[in-house]
Amino acid sequence: MNKNIRIRICTxxxxxxMGASDLLVLEEHLSAEQLSRISITGAACLxxxxxxxxxxxxxxxxDGIISMATIEKVLDAVKAETEGGLYAYDK
Ligand code: FES
Known part of the structure; x- marks a missing residue:
């Protein structure tokens, strides 16, 4: 089942x-269909x-936190969130 997803990247x-600058290209890794259901914002400090x-x-x-975040980890979490699977969040 599709649902909206909120992504906050700590900047x-x-x-x-420690690498959040590499995450700012996340949108380039998402399809147009995914982008239509995902809001991506920056956060001054989480x-x-x-x-x-x-x-x-x-x-x-x-509501989940990914530590040592990479594009791959975020994409895995997005996949789990959109497909009803589980992602092992760090918090
Ligand atoms: S700078 Fe990212 S959590 Fe504080």
Missing amino acids: GTTCYV GLCREHGLKPPFVQVN
Whole structure:
């Protein structure tokens, strides 16, 4: 079942220098059909960079947090969210 997905890419300083800049091309990896159902925004700081045990960069997909986020991880989460599967979020 299709549903809308919210993606927030942390572009705070810590996440940005740890690789979030590479995530800003996420849209290029999504189909037009996916893009019609996904909102992608930046976040100044998701407040996770001060938590122990989680490593930046962080991306929030709906209510789930991906740490050490990569394009591939976000695409896997999007696939799970759109197809009703499970994704092992870090938080
Ligand atoms: S800079 Fe990304 S969570 Fe703080």
